[in-house]
Amino acid sequence: xxxxxxxxxxxxxxxxxxxxxxxxxxxxxxxxxxxxxxxxxxxxxxxxxxxxxxxxxxxxxxxxxxxxxxxxxxxxxxxxxxxxxxxxxxxxxxxxxxxxxxxxxxxxxxxxxxxxxxxxxxxxxxxxxxxxxxxxxxxxxxxxxxxxxxxxxxxxxxxxxxxxxxxxxxxxxxxxxxxxxxxxxxxxxxxxxxxxxxxxxxxxxxxxxxxxxxxxxxxxxxxxxxxxxxxxxxxxxxxxxxxxxxxxxxxxxxxxxxxxxxxxxxxxxxxxxxxxxxxxxxxxxxxxxxxxxxxxxxxxxxxxxxxxxxxxxxxxxxxxxxxxxxxxxxxxxxxxxxxxxxxxxxxxxxxxxxxxxxxxxxxxxxxxxxxxxxxxxxxxxxxxxxxxxxxxxxxxxxxxxxxxxxxxxxxxxxxxxxxxxxxxxxxxxxxxxxxxxxxxxxxxxxxxxxxxxxxxxxxxxxxxxxxxxxxxxxxxxxxxxxxxxxx
Numbered sequence: 001x002x003x004x005x006x007x008x009x010x011x012x013x014x015x016x017x018x019x020x021x022x023x024x025x026x027x028x029x030x031x032x033x034x035x036x037x038x039x040x041x042x043x044x045x046x047x048x049x050x051x052x053x054x055x056x057x058x059x060x061x062x063x064x065x066x067x068x069x070x071x072x073x074x075x076x077x078x079x080x081x082x083x084x085x086x087x088x089x090x091x092x093x094x095x096x097x098x099x100x101x102x103x104x105x106x107x108x109x110x111x112x113x114x115x116x117x118x119x120x121x122x123x124x125x126x127x128x129x130x131x132x133x134x135x136x137x138x139x140x141x142x143x144x145x146x147x148x149x150x151x152x153x154x155x156x157x158x159x160x161x162x163x164x165x166x167x168x169x170x171x172x173x174x175x176x177x178x179x180x181x182x183x184x185x186x187x188x189x190x191x192x193x194x195x196x197x198x199x200x201x202x203x204x205x206x207x208x209x210x211x212x213x214x215x216x217x218x219x220x221x222x223x224x225x226x227x228x229x230x231x232x233x234x235x236x237x238x239x240x241x242x243x244x245x246x247x248x249x250x251x252x253x254x255x256x257x258x259x260x261x262x263x264x265x266x267x268x269x270x271x272x273x274x275x276x277x278x279x280x281x282x283x284x285x286x287x288x289x290x291x292x293x294x295x296x297x298x299x300x301x302x303x304x305x306x307x308x309x310x311x312x313x314x315x316x317x318x319x320x321x322x323x324x325x326x327x328x329x330x331x332x333x334x335x336x337x338x339x340x341x342x343x344x345x346x347x348x349x350x351x352x353x354x355x356x357x358x359x360x361x362x363x364x365x366x367x368x369x370x371x372x373x374x375x376x377x378x379x380x381x382x383x384x385x386x387x388x389x390x391x392x393x394x395x396x397x398x399x400x401x402x403x404x405x406x407x408x409x410x411x412x413x414x415x416x417x418x419x420x421x422x423x424x425x426x427x428x429x430x431x432x433x434x435x436x437x438x439x440x441x442x443x444x445x446x447x448x449x450x451x452x453x454x455x456x457x458x459x460x461x462x463x464x465x466x467x468x469x470x471x472x473x474x475x476x477x478x479x480x481x482x483x484x485x486x487x
Contacts, residue, residue, distance in 0.1 A: 044160025047198030074103035086119035115147035162197025300442035
């Protein structure tokens, strides 16, 4: 069985590590002078060399040559994702006092250390504070923000950077030459961009693509785009050009083409944001478009949201200005057919606004007078044809436990197509608004056959249903309605 390329070309010494010279130079000098810390913390995005550097550092501290195929009894690797309990750390703490078998130091590499439980961190803390002289800890994580400050403060921290496109292209070209893989420059650059700063991802992608072509066939940018379901680079350029030229008709045509070709909105957004990021220095006017594209992933209908964002950016300035003056809180979500119709007409700006504004919308920043809203607790059902709160919560509990732990704390109201979740705290509101949970809520609703609900989150308890109680709550600055039954 052939070895994966990312393993075959993994760095064997600190000098071979690419793109992290600000770290490897410091570590090399420290080892040469004999200044070895008792604990190191390596942080940064995935695939940039944290684990490789940890292994190399462990061997160089002990004066050993690094060989991935051979193991050493005094270099112990622990995956915190599967060994994250307090008992695991207590077992480690008991063993650190044992002297190394043959090397100068016993070195523990704890990968993805942020996965340790709170109790496990507390158990590890004492050992980090007063480790035996012969022990060195090397911690690695992609989520340093999840580590307790007490752990971070007891380590030497080194922050890894995403790999630059130029460094990735040079490294990939060298591997392709050594492996007799024919690939053109545009394809190399596309792989580097697509890998988003991860060496491991870029090498894995090159490995995958090399298996899809004949030995003498050249890997091209078009082959990569077809394989990964990406839009051709020229289409991305044409979309941005259509926005800048305010050519809505061309924009709609291009979007229809990409969607019909099976290109997902998420990939299209990723390509657009990457392209805009490269142009923004010379075209700062694209910053507002970049900001709008970030919200596409949160939408329950990402294709329409993408159309809305690009369409608004492409509308003539006088139309956008008139919209802002006529309806500052209007949420525009015109369909493809409507934008095509608008683009082909010579009507004045105020007529365009009337066409868009005629769609039923819900202003997000204006309180709705809703005297008939019925407040329901998590134990009751919404009086809507297709929505059952209890069924919804139970479905989430069975399929997404983490989301359920937040949703079960909420109350709700249902008014037409508006589902308002009262989270009772800012903490739970931020959880539900997060890009991890927001799309998941809509996904669960759709899997239950419920479509078209607009979800809003409010970080308070629901307002009391009783008018007097509501007035008192308003005077007191808020409050929660509690039902007290006599015994």
